[in-house]
Amino acid sequence: MEHLTVEQVNDYVDGELTPAEREAVAQHAAECAHCQREIDAYRRVLVRLRGLPADFVPPAGLYDGILAAARQGRQLTVFARAAAVLLMAGGAAVSVHLARRPAPDVPQRAASTAVVAPDPSESELTLAYIVARDSLPPQAAAALQRTVDSLDRAIDDTRSALRTYPGDGRLEARLARARQMRLRIMADAVTWSQATHQGGAT
């Protein structure tokens, strides 16, 4: 006996067959234990998926960060401009400056906090960056995002390596450089956006 195809099984559990097709599949399943098991298995998965609740609890502090960014809007950037200037002056100074700021959105991470969790200042600047990026011309915004994405991948790769080789000095230095570069790109985007909307140089 030829078994039902995956497509037939899926269309059957989705109710997407014509009455005649449906009857044919049902008749086959009644005589074929293998295909009946397939149908039952897919149904179980579907029932579980459809029963998933949509009420994850958002991370604590997320609202405060959103409200701060939303209120500041395109005029935000008092902090971001200061951050950009400080970034030009050197990473250590920035770290000290940012660490003293209240953190509206401390990432909720359960493990590997020292390696994985972003600095609160990164979350803050990321919010400013999102607002700034969206105010720029689409092509410029896309180019910026590609740059940030590539740095994110480098950061992720290095974090992953650090889980394998915790405390490796060269990896930690690489991670710090990538994070510093990411902050710089985002801060530059914010000042760029600000200059654009103030009619200044772009």
Added chain:
Amino acid sequence: MIDAEGPPPDSSETQADIAGPAADFRAFYERHAGWVYSLSLRMTADPVAAREAVQDVFVRAWRKAELYREGRAAGWLKKLTLRVLLNRARSDHRWTRRLDDHADLATLPAQAGEGIEDRLALEAAIRALPKGARTVVVLHDVEGYSMSEVATHMGTAVGTVKSQLHRGRRLLREALED
């Protein structure tokens, strides 16, 4: 492709919003943040990317104050959330990575219907799906969008959606039942 936002807000709209609908916005956030975060977390499979997506969605929503003040924002917010997530999915390669299994524990609602272990296994299996299959499974099987709606949102053909859906379900079945 969807266009949930319409024309970008002008500066006067932004200025008016700054005048202070914070209470309305807070209520709006509390009403919708749970499902926006749930959808974001399932589609991104990454708490950091999910948080950024939620931030992105609500910062944009703030600029449309008239919608949430009038209580007619749910449909619009759903489209905006999908747009943000699908746009990010196209560029954010972090979404392809797997997460530590315990990363979601703190966010799981206490009143989950099935056993916590079954629920975690299901969430982990969704998270482990390839990005395309995960997106389609979440939108169709979890969120309840039709295949043609998913195809429209993703800017792809129904046949492609169906293929990804079948692939995703097969992988879920193997992960959960084998």
